[in-house]
Amino acid sequence: MRRLAGGMSSHVPDAGESAGPRPVALVTGPTAGLGRLFADRLARRGYDLVLVSRDEARLNEVAGELAAAYAVSCEVLVADLTDRAQLGAVEDRLLDRGHPVDLLVNNAGFGLKRTFLHNTVEQEQAHLDILVTAPMRLTHAALRQMTERHSGGIINVSSVAGTQPRGSYSAAKAYLNRFGEWAAHEYAGAGVRIMTVLPGFTRTEFHERMDVGRDAVPRLLWLDAERVVDDALADFDAGRRISIPSKRYRVIATVSKHLPVALLQRFQSLGRR
Numbered sequence: 001m002r003r004l005a006g007g008m009s010s011h012v013p014d015a016g017e018s019a020g021p022r023p024v025a026l027v028t029g030p031t032a033g034l035g036r037l038f039a040d041r042l043a044r045r046g047y048d049l050v051l052v053s054r055d056e057a058r059l060n061e062v063a064g065e066l067a068a069a070y071a072v073s074c075e076v077l078v079a080d081l082t083d084r085a086q087l088g089a090v091e092d093r094l095l096d097r098g099h100p101v102d103l104l105v106n107n108a109g110f111g112l113k114r115t116f117l118h119n120t121v122e123q124e125q126a127h128l129d130i131l132v133t134a135p136m137r138l139t140h141a142a143l144r145q146m147t148e149r150h151s152g153g154i155i156n157v158s159s160v161a162g163t164q165p166r167g168s169y170s171a172a173k174a175y176l177n178r179f180g181e182w183a184a185h186e187y188a189g190a191g192v193r194i195m196t197v198l199p200g201f202t203r204t205e206f207h208e209r210m211d212v213g214r215d216a217v218p219r220l221l222w223l224d225a226e227r228v229v230d231d232a233l234a235d236f237d238a239g240r241r242i243s244i245p246s247k248r249y250r251v252i253a254t255v256s257k258h259l260p261v262a263l264l265q266r267f268q269s270l271g272r273r
């Protein structure tokens, strides 16, 4: 289910890009929150976009807005990334050597409303599929064409929760943290830059979708989504392999590595109902 929105334009936007073809970024989860902002900032930098998530109407709306605002081409791929066949269609897009993707942003994700044993195992499986299987498989597909071209970048949106014992969500993000850390070193010599972003609690639709109010987390701990994305892209430009937006979360991530699990678990109800 692939469609073009906004059409192709001969106008080459700013960002100091050359007059050649524009680079292409594929962003998962661009209809809300962090992904919406990644899509905006990358379009502003002159990237054509491939936008991937489930909500076709919202995808078309975002594609139309970004194509109009920045004169870039926005391709829409409707896919539920927890569905292996639909995920496969996104992998195929990344493997398309005729229309290579220069930057992959693995961002789509959700949290579960209840704790581990209160969820069905199928809900836990879908959660693992969106947070681990999808970014792993999309990274695999992207790396195949990027290493061949000796050029490309991947940004994995993980979480500070991956440094803490906070249920299956943090376990999945811990995978992504370690995976990204390893892959960044492994493929640097092949011309591919990989960075992992570890946001803390950020004002997006994420907690709303979990029916969690803003009061479930102290005000001091909420981050602004624009700041997270702008800091992440600045870190990517600077060649960093890990981006932890805000000093307070850099401290939390560092301290978390050294505290006993029993102590950290006392805080696991933060950000939950």
Ligand SMILES: NC(=O)c1ccc[n+]([C@@H]2O[C@H](COP(=O)([O-])OP(=O)(O)OC[C@H]3O[C@@H](n4cnc5c(N)ncnc54)[C@H](OP(=O)(O)O)[C@@H]3O)[C@@H](O)[C@H]2O)c1
Binding pocket: 028, 029, 030, 031, 032, 033, 034, 035, 052, 053, 054, 055, 056, 058, 079, 080, 081, 082, 107, 108, 109, 110, 130, 157, 158, 159, 160, 198, 199, 200, 201, 202, 203, 204, 205, 206, 207, 209
């Ligand atoms: N917000 C936070 O506090 C926070 C903190 C740390 C890390 N993160 C991480 O940041 C990333 C983005 O989250 P966000 O806060 O921006 O959340 P959000 O505002 O709820 O946006 C989530 C995006 O993911 C897409 N998505 C959800 N399920 C999907 C599925 N099955 N298949 C395809 N797309 C799907 C949604 O699009 P559709 O509904 O159109 O499918 C939406 O575009 C996630 O990986 C999250 O774990 C968030």
